[in-house]
Amino acid sequence: MERKKGSALAGLKVLDLGRVIAGPLAASMLADMGADVIKVETPKTGDLARNMLPKKDGISTYFVVFNRGQKGVTLNLKSEEGREILLNMVRDADVLIENFRPGVMKRLGLSYEDVSAVNPGIIYASVSGYGQEGEYSGRACFDPVAQAMSGLMSVTGSVDGECVRCGASIADVLAAQNTVICILAALEYRRVSGKGQRIDIALLDSCITALSSINQIYFTNNKIPKNLGNFFEASAPGNTYPTKSGEMVMISAGQANAWPQFAHILGHDEWVEWPEFKNVEDRVRNRKLLDPLIAQETVRFDKEELLNQLAQAKIAAAPVQNVAQVANDPYFRDEREMYTEVEHPQLGAVRITNAALKMSETNPYVRGCAPLLGEHNKEIYSAMGYTPEQLREWEEKGVI
Structure with a gap:
């Protein structure tokens, strides 16, 4: 299939308030499809992912891969000026993505109700560990915790051995993909109805859905599946x-x-x-x-x-291949284009993993590097009509 680089989401404006993986990855996938994505980070410290490994010359390439193709601004959402600036950004936005713990955005005065009052057509996507409401909603959650709580770890590991997590951050990635699916569906619904809506994606839900075939064993036979190593529950062999070489x-x-x-x-x-x-x-x-x-x-x-x-x-x-073998396999590297390079302003060329999306007319592609902290403050805030004097004042006050 011929794949033409295109922009299926050209003109779509997205605000990314996400941190670490799930929220930022969803936003970056939209950026790959042509959306204009602005990443909003806390002044001075930024996204937690900026300090996560692996690093090169002290700079997190973990942050680079999950925030590709975005523009970056800093904004103190705890300040009244910062809240007002964000609401001004919302007026022009199509989508807002956040993955704070449930309740944080409400305390900041930036709940769905607050934001939709300014822009009724906004698609407001919240990603959390357990969902936005209910008994577990306030619990802290990261990917390994989601894998444990969902039952995913209970069926992963050697026979009769310790239950282990999937080596990759599968809960975060699944949640990001589910967020994108819902955003695209909400955009279509808004096109027909004119209405925006709230999206509630949980890491736990995403893992539980991934366990559908395993769950069905329990529902059908009342048998609790266990970790079976590389055995299949559904068929054998x-x-x-x-092999002869031991591989x-x-x-x-x-x-x-x-x-x-x-x-x-x-x-x-x-x-x-x-x-x-x-x-x-x-x-x-x-x-x-x-x-x-x-x-x-x-x-x-x-x-x-x-x-x-x-x-x-x-x-x-x-x-059974290792990461290096896959990364240097001409099929995945060249034909499927599963890896690409971005030009980092300090590191130079950085190799990252590409999206797994292939389309004939509007093939997604990585359009640029992740932003430096506050890299686009002047560009974006000036375009909103704020003066250089206001920007200097806000910088001195820690608003941006």
Whole structure:
């Protein structure tokens, strides 16, 4: 598919009051699609992510990837002047994204009710750990806590071993994606109805939805799923298996059309007729018998030889790769364009991960680096009509 760089959201104005990952990533995804995004940060300190690892020459590249393509201003929202400036920005905005703990925006006088009174068409997206209302809403939450509370950790880890979190910040990323989905839907609804609306996205909800297949085991069989390592609950065989070099490959061959072909590749057509392995239910129930038999055969193969045979048979399989192998794979690096570079004013070229969105006419792309703290104060506030004298006064008072 030919992918033309385009701006599906050209002209959309977004205010990003988010911090760390979930809020800023949602805003940056909109920026990738062509939206004009202004990041609003606290003077002097800025987003917490500016101090998070990894760093290069003391500058957080963690912040760079999650705030790409945005312009940045500083604004003290606790001051009356800062609140008024933000409300003036809201008058012209389409979307506001925030991920403070529930109740903070209300205390600042910047709740949905406050903001929509100034701009009834505003789409106001709030991202939090547990949601905006209810018993858990006031609890502090970060990605690992969401993974633990949602049940995600309980099914992650080696068999009978310690429950572990997913290595990536999956709760934050899922919440960011869900936020973008809701914003796009709300924009369409506003186009038809003229009405803005409030969006409430929770990290916990996002993880629970990601567990849909696992939850269904409990709902169907009243069985509490456990951590099974690389086993699949739904079918077998499905696991990581060794090759001659010791390198592991992930193979999913539990489907009715794949299992006979897989057994044939391993030289054991007779397995298909064994009563222990006849149907998927049998194979899942007897996977402790099945997997050692498979491992005894896969270890005889060179990794590439095994993968090639599996690919020819249309059986899903892949090597277990590290981050460097994926980042330097020409398919992901060049053909899928999953990585890109931004030009940082102090660091120079910084390599970051691209969005996983592919479109033929308006393909999203990273349009610039994350801003330095307050980098666009003069540009944005001057365009709003504020004078140089006002800006100097506010800077001296700590308003900006």
